[in-house]
Amino acid sequence: MTRVNTSRNPNREAALQEISHKGGRDAGKGRFLREWLRSPLGVGALSPSSAALGTLMASFVPDDPDALVIELGPGTGAVTRCLLQRGIAAERLACVEYAPEFCGLLRLRYPGICIVQGDAYTPPAALLGWIDGRRIAAVVSSLPLMARPEAERSRALDRYLALLPPGAPFIQFTYSPSLPVKPDAVGATAFPSRWIKRNLPPARVVVYRREGAAFPSAGNDDAEPRPSSA
Template identity: 55%
Template sequence: MGQVESHLKRIHLQRPPRLKSEEMRRKMLDEARFFRGWLQKPLQIGAVSPSSRTLGRRMSSFVPMEKVAEGGYVLELGPGTGVVTACLIERGIPEDQLVLIEYSREFCVLLRARFPKAHIIEGDAYNPGKALDEVVKGKGLAAVVSSLPLFTRPERQRETLVDMALTRLESGLPFIQFSYAFTQPVKPERIGASLFTRSWIKRNLPPARVLVYRR
């Protein structure tokens, strides 16, 4: 009997807790949403699955927390299902200092449910209009974090996006982007910026690296 009880106890300890089970279920649902979105609009979604938390944490590590402490907003472009968003909050960025611009209406509904205090703008990150100005007002931005599939757009549009973002940021503050490609989505010399890159994150699907533009 002692051996049976010991075996049952070992099985119980090895069984994943309910929380992990729920997280796994949510992850599977997110991957299904992402894949469905990619099938419908591959040039807008740009990937078949959400970013990994490892990639999200790497990206969030470049956000200058001293600027966040001063009240600066963090602008996230193309948050999708919110993997990187959750990592930004985990880093210590208040949810109400996050501004998310997402094109997909389905993802916007999901983001509003998951991050009710964040400012969520349904629209085109390449042309945010006055909606962004109304949110940030006089406080400005601490960083821009982008998960946009830049290579689905022409080179000129990519350059304009990063250039406009850096113009909104104070000198030295980062535009943080990830990429699956070996080549640079925007050549820094073409927009008068500097570029810092990190090593590849192999645990992401597909492998990705983080690029940080500054001016």
């Protein structure tokens, strides 16, 4: 079993100190790396998602000006920015983020968005209160699912699919060649996209749908989503 060493490490502490003095355009990356150094499994990636990956994820969100969009694990807001650029109004978007520092950064960068601090693997009560029975267009997830046991991944996806109307997408990115959740385990279909090689590390998008699932309509013609049951 691989264990994460959380004891005090001089090299890690030095890196944290250096990052804390960064500012300007590198501030978001600095915060992201600082959180990664503190909790590698909690953050999952060594750098924020690329614009290409975020744009691809946002392209799978249906055009529905009256429905809500939920983002899980937004980090510093790389994908959040792409969702707003896609035309999703800030008041229709809620972000669930575990790290307090990221929550503070998101509130400063994106006023008007509902920022919920909490563990996104279970829909927090504050998020359910914000939804208040309104229709949800999509869930967009940057959670590091592969860092969790398979059963926990399936439970998390199942909980959010239960909030979505039939055919609405749960949009997840992954670095893994295998699907983060087996579709049969949650009674859904899965559509993997092409690999985004410009992302670090390379990643792809998987779109899960339950009942009445339509083929994903991506704004990026290069997406090449295809059904999968594996």
